[in-house]
Amino acid sequence: SLAGFGNLMQDVLWCFSQVKGTIDIGVTEADIISTVEFNHTGELLATGDKGGRVVIFQREQESKNQPHRRGEYNVYSTFQSHEPEFDYLKSLEIEEKINKIRWLPQQNAAYFLLSTNDKTVKLWKVSERDKRPEGYNLKDEDGRLRDPSMITTLRVPVLRPMDLMVEATPRRVFANAHTYHINSISVNSDYETYMSADDLRINLWHFEITNQSFNIVDIKPANMEELTEVITAAEFHPHHCNTFVYSSSKGTIRLCDMRTSALCDRHAKFFEEPEDPSNRSFFSEIISSISDVKFSHSGRYIMTRDYLTVKVWDLNMENRPIETYQVHDYLRSKLCSLYENDCIFDKFECVWNGSDSVIMTGSYNNFFRMFDRNTKRDVTLEASRENSKPRAILKPRKVCVGGKRRKDEISVDSLDFSKKILHTAWHPSENIIAVAATNNLYIFQDKVN
Amino acid sequence: MFMRGLKRKCFDGEEDIEGTLAGIKAIPSYNLQRQSLLDMSLVKLQLCHMLVEPNLCRSVLIANTVRQIQEEMTQDGTWQMINTQSTGQASLDRLVSTDILCRSSREQAEGKHVPGYSTFNKDFESDHAQDSSETMSTASSVQAPRNLQTNMWEMENPQENKGNFQKSLDQIFETLENKSPNSVEDLFSEVDNSYYDLDTMLTGMMNNTKMGHCDGLETFSSPTTTPSNSNCKSDLNELDHIVEILVES
Numbered sequence: 267s268l269a270g271f272g273n274l275m276q277d278v279l280w281c282f283s284q285v286k287g288t289i290d291i292g293v294t295e296a297d298i299i300s301t302v303e304f305n306h307t308g309e310l311l312a313t314g315d316k317g318g319r320v321v322i323f324q325r326e327q328e329s330k331n332q333p334h335r336r337g338e339y340n341v342y343s344t345f346q347s348h349e350p351e352f353d354y355l356k357s358l359e360i361e362e363k364i365n366k367i368r369w370l371p372q373q374n375a376a377y378f379l380l381s382t383n384d385k386t387v388k389l390w391k392v393s394e395r396d397k398r399p400e401g402y403n404l405k406d407e408d409g410r411l412r413d414p415s416m417i418t419t420l421r422v423p424v425l426r427p428m429d430l431m432v433e434a435t436p437r438r439v440f441a442n443a444h445t446y447h448i449n450s451i452s453v454n455s456d457y458e459t460y461m462s463a464d465d466l467r468i469n470l471w472h473f474e475i476t477n478q479s480f481n482i483v484d485i486k487p488a489n490m491e492e493l494t495e496v497i498t499a500a501e502f503h504p505h506h507c508n509t510f511v512y513s514s515s516k517g518t519i520r521l522c523d524m525r526t527s528a529l530c531d532r533h534a535k536f537f538e539e540p541e542d543p544s545n546r547s548f549f550s551e552i553i554s555s556i557s558d559v560k561f562s563h564s565g566r567y568i569m570t571r572d573y574l575t576v577k578v579w580d581l582n583m584e585n586r587p588i589e590t591y592q593v594h595d596y597l598r599s600k601l602c603s604l605y606e607n608d609c610i611f612d613k614f615e616c617v618w619n620g621s622d623s624v625i626m627t628g629s630y631n632n633f634f635r636m637f638d639r640n641t642k643r644d645v646t647l648e649a650s651r652e653n654s655k656p657r658a659i660l661k662p663r664k665v666c667v668g669g670k671r672r673k674d675e676i677s678v679d680s681l682d683f684s685k686k687i688l689h690t691a692w693h694p695s696e697n698i699i700a701v702a703a704t705n706n707l708y709i710f711q712d713k714v715n
Numbered sequence: 716m717f718m719r720g721l722k723r724k725c726f727d728g729e730e731d732i733e734g735t736l737a738g739i740k741a742i743p744s745y746n747l748q749r750q751s752l753l754d755m756s757l758v759k760l761q762l763c764h765m766l767v768e769p770n771l772c773r774s775v776l777i778a779n780t781v782r783q784i785q786e787e788m789t790q791d792g793t794w795q796m797i798n799t800q801s802t803g804q805a806s807l808d809r810l811v812s813t814d815i816l817c818r819s820s821r822e823q824a825e826g827k828h829v830p831g832y833s834t835f836n837k838d839f840e841s842d843h844a845q846d847s848s849e850t851m852s853t854a855s856s857v858q859a860p861r862n863l864q865t866n867m868w869e870m871e872n873p874q875e876n877k878g879n880f881q882k883s884l885d886q887i888f889e890t891l892e893n894k895s896p897n898s899v900e901d902l903f904s905e906v907d908n909s910y911y912d913l914d915t916m917l918t919g920m921m922n923n924t925k926m927g928h929c930d931g932l933e934t935f936s937s938p939t940t941t942p943s944n945s946n947c948k949s950d951l952n953e954l955d956h957i958v959e960i961l962v963e964s
Binding site for chain 2: 358359360361384446447465466493494495496498515548549551552555602605606608611
């Protein structure tokens with residue numbers, strides 16, 4: 267069933283389904299989840315962490331015996347995607363943290379995904395093996411070579427069933443194309459190319475070619491001292507393989523058409539909202555910096571996330587967004603403190619639901635927010651162990667801004683800013699969401715009647 | 716940006732003594748707070764050099780903030796040289812034109828009081844009560860000397876300051892471009908080695924992500940404040956020294 271708040275005049279009730287990760291008080295830095303992504307069917311859910319590992323969960327088949335279990339996600343494959351590296355030329359470490367994972371659409375029995383750290387993109391093939399050949403002539407069962415003089419007969423090896431094994435193999439490594447840190451990767455709708463974007467440049471790759479990439483955007487100034495703006499995110503249009511967008515640290519979005527020129531330095535469209543002079547402060551630019559940009563599934567809209575808001579833009583209107591949603595406006599008066607403790611630089615992501623009717627993004631205190639574009643209703647939910655009883659309905663949370671604090675409300679000053687929900691994902695066609703809370707992955711589903 | 720309640724009084728355009736007092740009270744505190752923001756930003760930028768790989772987006776945003784403050788201070792400095800007598804309406808207009816606001820003007824009109832914000836304000840008020848009382852006593856007499864005095868620092872070396880900021884920014888972006896491993900050492904050759912300790916200390920601070928009403932700023936100014944990371948108590952004095960250098964440069 268397609269997702270949507272307010273179907274049949276009823277709000278969706280979100281329930282706890284599963285949580286992955288340890289409950290330890292001390293969090294190992296390597297276990298911090300840095301990206302979450304469903305594949306195109308929603309059968310697989312991938313996470314990447316700071317330690318360079320990828321964990322893929324697979325949804326189990328729904329069973330008639332246990333209808334309430336509604337297809338739980340279990341570990342399918344775990345592999346080390348990236349290792350820490352050292353750049354000897356610059357005397358700098360290259361982090362193994364996985365910045366982004368993007369799935370390719372499935373074209374055969376195997377699954378393919380792209381994973382990237384700051385510098386290198388890798389194409390991984392994840393495939394199942396449930397048979398193995400037996401009866402080799404030159405090797406014995408343990409793989410040791412047999413003495414040829416001892417072989418008296420020949421036989422044809424046969425395939426025998428074995429326990430299911432899921433293998434992940436790196437099929438391509440796309441390296442040495444980025445001087446700056448990769449923040450985005452995006453698979454093109456032609457399924458033959460993809461792009462990788464760093465702070466100053468965007469490169470176009472062909473999946474089959476690893477020793478070359480085309481530079482399609484370059485905003486590096488001739489004189490680095492003149493640098494005032496960087497690229498923060500980029501994405502291909504879901505249907506038009508020549509179109510992509512990229513966002514900047516100054517709160518602008520540029521839409522580019524690769525047919526116009528090889529180097530897309532001149533945008534086809536430029537999206538920027540005029541600044542509100544009454545809200546101007548020294549922090550205005552920082553909070554306008556866009557941390558994520560996502561096309562709607564329809565391709566008609568783009569959604570952007572800046573520090574305090576989520577905005578929806580119509581591709582046909584460049585001068586302002588069509589919708590603006592306040593994520594946590596109570597932080598506006600705390601910007602100085604948030605600048606001091608660096609939280610103001612946190613990069614929150616945002617996601618669309620399958621029908622583009624609801625958008626979701628994270629906040630602090632392990633809160634995440636959903637906005638229904640049709641009913642204009644919004645809700646704040648929390649990913650916490652306390653609300654983790656099986657099929658327990660999540661209770662809406664509320665932040666008290668001033669004055670009297672009601673019983674269930676939490677005051678702004680009590681929010682835990684170390685608990686940030688930066689990464690979330692929404693199943694492509696169902697009301698299933700994955701929320702990364704530091705080192706834990708929460709899966710929530712809508713209530714089954 | 717920080718002086719919401721006081722600024723509002725300024726914007727009301729009261730010509731009487733009370734209004735003028737509020738106006739004068741606003742100016743030095745605002746400058747001090749802006750100075751603190753500038754110091755904090757410069758320290759953050761310096762830290763960038765020491766990190767494994769500086770986050771370019773963050774560095775650019777901080778550098779742009781520094782530039783904004785620098786531009787405004789240059790403008791203010793020039794302005795206060797010229798307008799020493801007619802501080803009434805002209806100064807208020809000037810403050811309006813710089814548009815440093817944290818809240819919307821609608822909220823201002825409603826006189827909305829934001830608790831956390833005012834606490835931050837109060838910290839500065841208590842720290843600099845000395846300044847304020849001084850200001851008030853001289854207010855009614857001669858405004859010009861006070862204004863000149865507070866802006867002496869700005870006026871003395873507006874060009875130098877500008878040059879120093881630009882130099883810092885240039886160095887930062889050069890380093891970010893990573894021309895050679897030596898560039899990082901070049902940067903450090905000017906700075907006391909206690910900067911390495913600064914990193915440990917401030918990393919500890921930055922991990923303390925609870926809302927502490929800008930506790931960090933208080934740590935900068937008063938050596939007796941206990942930082943979150945107890946390993947770094949000995950480094951606080953060195954940190955003071957470094958911040959002093961930044962302020963005086």
